[in-house]
Amino acid sequence: MSPQATVISIETPLSEDMGAMIAELNEVLLTLSPPEACYHLSVQEMAGDATTVFVARVDGDAAACGALHRHANGIAEVKRMYTRPAYQGQGLGGKILERIVLLAQSEGFNSLVLETGDKHQAAWRIYERAGFNRCGPVLDYPDSPYSVFYSRPLAAS
Incomplete structure (x- = not known):
C-alpha cells in the first residue's frame, strides 16, 4: 500500500465537498449536544472575510477542516474543527490547529x-496538547453544562 498524500491549505467552504463535510460535522454535533448548545457557523458565514478555513485533503479527498474566526479586541476563535472518521488518528486535527495558531499569531x-462540547474528549486532547487551557465562557457564549471553553494566549510573531 502506498503512502497517502496529505495537503493542508486554505480553501473556500462553498465547494460541494466542503459543504458535504460541514453538513456531516453538523449531524455529528447534533448527536452529542442538544440543538440549542450547537453554535455552528454556516458555510456561508465561514466564507466571510472574518473567517479563514483550512482543509486537509488526503489523496484529494476532504478529510478534515478547521477555521480561524476573527473577533474584536485582539481575540480570535477556533471554529468548525472536524476530522472525518476514516481519517481520525492521523494527526490531521492537530496539524490544522497548528496552522490556525500560526495564522492568529x-x-x-x-x-x-x-x-467545544462536553462529550468531545478527543478534541480536548488536541487542544490541550496545543497549549490551550480550560477557562470560563468566552466571547458571547452562554455558560452551559454542554459547553467546555478553552483559551490560549498568543505571542505575535
Missing part, C-alpha cells in the same frame, strides 16, 4: 479561544 491576535 502572524495577524497579531493576543489570544485564541474556543467552545
Whole structure:
C-alpha cells in the first residue's frame, strides 16, 4: 500500500465537498449536544472575510477542516474543527490547529479561544496538547453544562 498524500491549505467552504463535510460535522454535533448548545457557523458565514478555513485533503479527498474566526479586541476563535472518521488518528486535527495558531499569531491576535462540547474528549486532547487551557465562557457564549471553553494566549510573531 502506498503512502497517502496529505495537503493542508486554505480553501473556500462553498465547494460541494466542503459543504458535504460541514453538513456531516453538523449531524455529528447534533448527536452529542442538544440543538440549542450547537453554535455552528454556516458555510456561508465561514466564507466571510472574518473567517479563514483550512482543509486537509488526503489523496484529494476532504478529510478534515478547521477555521480561524476573527473577533474584536485582539481575540480570535477556533471554529468548525472536524476530522472525518476514516481519517481520525492521523494527526490531521492537530496539524490544522497548528496552522490556525500560526495564522492568529502572524495577524497579531493576543489570544485564541474556543467552545467545544462536553462529550468531545478527543478534541480536548488536541487542544490541550496545543497549549490551550480550560477557562470560563468566552466571547458571547452562554455558560452551559454542554459547553467546555478553552483559551490560549498568543505571542505575535
